Amino acid sequence: MQNRxxxxxxxxxxxxxxxxxxLRVLFLASIALLLISAATYAGPxxxxxxxxxxxxxxxxxxxxxxxxIMVIPxxxxxxKKIASGGSAxxxxxxxxxxxxxxLIISGWFESAQRFPGLQKSWDSDTKEWSRRGLPVPQGxxxxxxxxxxxxxxxxxxxxxxxxxxxxxxxxxxxWIDIHISMTSDRPSAESRAxxxxxxxxxxxxxxxx
Numbered sequence: 001m002q003n004r005x006x007x008x009x010x011x012x013x014x015x016x017x018x019x020x021x022x023l024r025v026l027f028l029a030s031i032a033l034l035l036i037s038a039a040t041y042a043g044p045x046x047x048x049x050x051x052x053x054x055x056x057x058x059x060x061x062x063x064x065x066x067x068x069i070m071v072i073p074x075x076x077x078x079x080k081k082i083a084s085g086g087s088a089x090x091x092x093x094x095x096x097x098x099x100x101x102x103l104i105i106s107g108w109f110e111s112a113q114r115f116p117g118l119q120k121s122w123d124s125d126t127k128e129w130s131r132r133g134l135p136v137p138q139g140x141x142x143x144x145x146x147x148x149x150x151x152x153x154x155x156x157x158x159x160x161x162x163x164x165x166x167x168x169x170x171x172x173x174x175w176i177d178i179h180i181s182m183t184s185d186r187p188s189a190e191s192r193a194x195x196x197x198x199x200x201x202x203x204x205x206x207x208x209x
Contacts, residue, residue, distance in 0.1 A: 050092045050109060052079065062207070063092050063109045067172040070109075071203040076100060103198075107178035115175040118142065118149050118168060125166075137164075139188065145199050147171075148178075152196070154188050163191035169204050176204065 046064065053060040059077070062069045077096040092109040116124070119142075126137065137153035144150070150167035162183045169176040180198060182191050 048091060050094055052094060054079075059096070061094055061109075063174075066109055066174040067206050068109070068169075068174045068176065069205055069207060070169075070176060071205070072096065072105065073201050077103075077105065102183040103180070104182075105178065105180045107176065110175045110177065112170050112173045112175045115168065115170060118151070121168070122151055122166070145196055147204070148199060150199065152192055154192075157183065160185040161188040161191045163188055163195055165192075165195045165199055167199060171204065172206055178202070 048063060048065055050061060050063050055074075058074050059072045059079075060069055061072065076098040078098075080095050080097040090108045090110075093106070094108065095104070095106040097104055115121070130136070135155045138156055140151065140153045142149075142151055145165070145167065148167035148169055150165050152163070152165050155162045155164065160183065162181065164179065164181040167178050167180075169178075178199075180195050182195055184191055186194075
């Protein structure tokens with residue numbers, strides 16, 4: 001309940017700000033989904049905390065104990081903690097926003113041993129969404145995008161589209177879970193295509209020894 005209270009306070013502050021309505025809708029939908037993974041994380045060591053290096057054209061993300069580096073093109077993105085509590089308190093959590101595009105990218109690094117599998121992970125998430133009375137995902141599709149195992153779906157909103165991709169990358173004993181979403185006045189098919197193209201630009205490589 002404490003995590004949910006934090007999220008509610010964040011939403012109230014957001015609604016009181018003079019931000020575009022389309023962005024408020026995006027945050028309200030995405031925050032609700034982020035907060036379902038409530039968990040308590042013991043104080044992590046530095047080796048287990050995400051490090052984000054901002055370069056001229058991109059962000060490089062890694063966790064020292066992991067052998068992977070993820071590179072996200074900057075392209076108007078700024079770092080932002082999307083919510084408080086739940087999964088956002090994971091020491092390996094990351095969040096980025098492009099307000100002009102109504103775009104959110106968030107996720108975390110984790111041990112590959114903790115990945116339950118694509119279908120089981122999705123079933124667990126949607127079961128919790130249903131329990132909390134959250135919108136039912138529409139047009140769900142399981143797809144392979146580059147080396148990402150992904151689930152593409154939409155959340156119904158009054159107008160326009162609110163499209164999402166939840167994707168997983170497993171390599172070198174590391175699991176990267178990434179969630180990208182966009183709310184716009186475009187048709188769903190166009191928003192999904194833009195998100196798919198964006199995911200393809202996100203690179204993952206192993207560290208050099």
